[in-house]
Amino acid sequence: MGSRKIFGVCLVFACIIAACKHGSRRYQLRGQVLDKNLAKNEITVDHESIPGFMPAMTMPYKVKDPAVVQEVEPGDKIAAEVVVAEGGNDNWLENIRITAKSGRNTTKVPAPPKALAVGERVPNISLINQDGKTIHLDGFKGKALLLTFIYTRCPMPNFCPRLSSQFAKIHEDLAKTPGTYAKTHLLTVSFDPKYDTAPVLRRYGLAYLNNDASGFAQWDFASAAPADLRKLADAFGLVYFEQDNQIAHSMDIVLISPQEKIVKYWATEWTTAELEDALRTEATAKSTRQMARAGGMK
Amino acid sequence: MRRVHLCFLWWWLALIAALLDIWPACSDQHASQRGHELFQQNCAMCHEASNLDLKKQPPKLEGLFQRKALPSGAPATDAQVRKTIINGIGTMPSFQGRLSDEDVNNLVEYLHQLN
Numbered sequence: 001m002g003s004r005k006i007f008g009v010c011l012v013f014a015c016i017i018a019a020c021k022h023g024s025r026r027y028q029l030r031g032q033v034l035d036k037n038l039a040k041n042e043i044t045v046d047h048e049s050i051p052g053f054m055p056a057m058t059m060p061y062k063v064k065d066p067a068v069v070q071e072v073e074p075g076d077k078i079a080a081e082v083v084v085a086e087g088g089n090d091n092w093l094e095n096i097r098i099t100a101k102s103g104r105n106t107t108k109v110p111a112p113p114k115a116l117a118v119g120e121r122v123p124n125i126s127l128i129n130q131d132g133k134t135i136h137l138d139g140f141k142g143k144a145l146l147l148t149f150i151y152t153r154c155p156m157p158n159f160c161p162r163l164s165s166q167f168a169k170i171h172e173d174l175a176k177t178p179g180t181y182a183k184t185h186l187l188t189v190s191f192d193p194k195y196d197t198a199p200v201l202r203r204y205g206l207a208y209l210n211n212d213a214s215g216f217a218q219w220d221f222a223s224a225a226p227a228d229l230r231k232l233a234d235a236f237g238l239v240y241f242e243q244d245n246q247i248a249h250s251m252d253i254v255l256i257s258p259q260e261k262i263v264k265y266w267a268t269e270w271t272t273a274e275l276e277d278a279l280r281t282e283a284t285a286k287s288t289r290q291m292a293r294a295g296g297m298k
Numbered sequence: 299m300r301r302v303h304l305c306f307l308w309w310w311l312a313l314i315a316a317l318l319d320i321w322p323a324c325s326d327q328h329a330s331q332r333g334h335e336l337f338q339q340n341c342a343m344c345h346e347a348s349n350l351d352l353k354k355q356p357p358k359l360e361g362l363f364q365r366k367a368l369p370s371g372a373p374a375t376d377a378q379v380r381k382t383i384i385n386g387i388g389t390m391p392s393f394q395g396r397l398s399d400e401d402v403n404n405l406v407e408y409l410h411q412l413n
Binding site: 049051052053054055056152153154155156157158160161162164165166168169195207208246 | 335338339340342343344346347350351352353356386388389391392393394395396
């Protein structure tokens with residue numbers, strides 16, 4: 001496994017930098033800088049295995065000192081400390097040292113596609129769900145739809161498993177208020193159609209639905225033909241690509257209105273409560289036309 | 299002269315016997331060492347962590363083979379653990395395509411010593 005790299009580009013901030021560092025853990029990182037983002041104060045590093053924390057992979061890290069982001073350049077080799085906050089849901093780099101200046105970028109990270117803007121209508125893309133049935137992205141009219149992307153083999157607890165766990169919590173909470181539950185839908189799309197076939201997605205979904213298949217009525221797990229999946233990912237600005245038999249990807253959550261229009265994206269920071277509140281609000285909000293009609297009747 | 303030759307012969311036979319005797323132990327040690335590396339790279343981030351923001355906290359794996367059953371309830375056998383690693387179970391992801399058969403064997407060897 002040492003020579004096998006899992007290239008993961010997860011364009012995400014793990015969380016807000018924890019104010020309290022009590023109980024944080026530190027790991028040594030060695031790798032090569034592939035990209036830097038001054039606006040987000042992060043660098044993307046193709047790093048070696050970090051025993052006890054994560055396998056060799058490519059991913060972005062927040063940087064404690066913004067001056068370092070200015071200083072490092074793609075191609076530089078670095079040594080740094082990964083600080084993992086208590087609970088493991090946040091991490092960042094500290095004590096970054098440039099060990100070799102190369103100035104050459106050896107791996108090209110694809111530029112994110114231009115996503116549909118808020119207010120634009122979702123495209124009509126066909127997906128195959130956990131039951132092998134064809135569903136359509138524009139087939140959830142009348143419901144507030146929360147959509148995200150995962151792949152079931154993702155081994156990183158802070159990425160796909162966390163997303164599915166958050167959706168599971170939202171699903172459990174919504175089920176307690178049947179009125180709102182009926183006006184919402186969750187959709188988890190896998191960008192690994194080769195492995196994530198309908199039976200695999202069904203098994204995966206059941207693990208997050210407490211083995212209650214009735215939950216699929218409000219939460220679909222789906223994938224699509226590679227060409228359709230690419231269209232879908234491009235529409236929502238998701239980056240993913242295969243490398244070394246693994247999938248590198250960004251993170252993306254999209255809220256779609258009952259009128260099938262994009263309401264909001266989350267790609268860097270969010271909480272389960274924030275997602276659930278937004279979904280409930282959208283499900284229960286009256287449309288502009290309904291409000292105008294109600295206003296005219298007064 | 300013949301006596302000297304016999305001495306050498308006995309010496310060589312003793313050396314070969316000793317090597318044959320310790321060879322399996324060396325091999326197991328190598329597998330376990332490699333298994334430890336694989337565990338740190340692939341398993342520890344979940345199974346050694348605590349308070350992860352996950353639906354279910356991954357179970358600790360110390361003494362896995364001393365138990366009657368795995369956390370899933372399946373029998374604690376090498377074959378079942380191999381199957382779990384390759385196919386995944388519940389919210390644990392599959393490691394198919396990520397770990398070779400040799401990797402999985404080394405991991406199982408290490409898990410036997412994880413007490």
